[in-house]
Amino acid sequence: MRANDSRLAETIAFIARFYDSRKYGYEGLEGYRKSADLRKFTFIIEELRRLNLLRRDRTVFLDLGCADGRVNLLLSYFVRKSLGIEIDSLILDEYEPRKQALIWELEGMDLLAPPGNISLFAGSSLERLTYDRIAEQTGIHFTDVDLFYTYITLHDLFGEMIASNARDGALFLVYGFHKVLPRYDGLEILIPDVGSQSIATLYRRVG
Numbered sequence: 001m002r003a004n005d006s007r008l009a010e011t012i013a014f015i016a017r018f019y020d021s022r023k024y025g026y027e028g029l030e031g032y033r034k035s036a037d038l039r040k041f042t043f044i045i046e047e048l049r050r051l052n053l054l055r056r057d058r059t060v061f062l063d064l065g066c067a068d069g070r071v072n073l074l075l076s077y078f079v080r081k082s083l084g085i086e087i088d089s090l091i092l093d094e095y096e097p098r099k100q101a102l103i104w105e106l107e108g109m110d111l112l113a114p115p116g117n118i119s120l121f122a123g124s125s126l127e128r129l130t131y132d133r134i135a136e137q138t139g140i141h142f143t144d145v146d147l148f149y150t151y152i153t154l155h156d157l158f159g160e161m162i163a164s165n166a167r168d169g170a171l172f173l174v175y176g177f178h179k180v181l182p183r184y185d186g187l188e189i190l191i192p193d194v195g196s197q198s199i200a201t202l203y204r205r206v207g
């Protein structure tokens with residue numbers, strides 16, 4: 001393994017430990033808030049990279065309910081743009097201070113700082129206006145998104161929205177189901193158990 005690869009792997013493992021020691025699981029104003037397990041996520045990322053489905057120079061990622069942006073932060077090292085939308089602005093307010101605390105620790109350990117390609121937005125992922133704001137501020141439209149993500153939240157409505165409005169071949173990563181997998185009209189299951197963690201399924205929009 002090259003030195004750069006091992007530094008990246010160390011950085012990612014550190015970030016996973018950092019956020020996994022600060023997990024949430026409670027009923028909030030906008031439904032259930034629960035944090036994905038970032039250690040498991042590292043295996044998901046590994047498989048997506050192996051299949052060339054995550055490209056640092058190309059991929060646009062969107063977390064449809066990003067909370068404190070922890071998945072955005074982890075993914076930022078592997079994509080061109082890491083976008084997130086969070087309906088509860090108090091939860092979104094946790095993003096900056098937590099990221100700063102993380103960066104401070106990364107610097108102390110001579111690990112890699114996040115590449116600065118993250119943009120998070122307050123609003124609803126179900127509203128057109130939110131995407132208009134994202135396009136205004138980043139130049140990225142809904143049809144530019146390569147990989148959508150949700151941790152169970154509104155997965156059925158997001159599945160419909162992606163089937164209706166995303167580009168052909170767009171991917172939808174759904175975290176939180178095992179064994180009995182949801183089906184969405186217009187999306188096919190590409191990988192039933194991404195990263196072999198019994199937690200995430202990858203769907204693809206078919207035309």
Ligand SMILES: C[S@@+](CC[C@H](N)C(=O)[O-])C[C@H]1O[C@@H](n2cnc3c(N)ncnc32)[C@H](O)[C@@H]1O
Pocket residue numbers: 028030031032033034035036063064065066067068070071085086087088091123124125126150151152153154
């Ligand atoms: C289960 S948490 C997932 C957090 C994070 N994506 C993760 O995987 O760790 C779901 C989040 O979605 C937010 N949410 C719920 N409805 C939403 C909507 N319509 N638009 C954007 N965010 C929403 C909730 O406030 C909550 O923070």
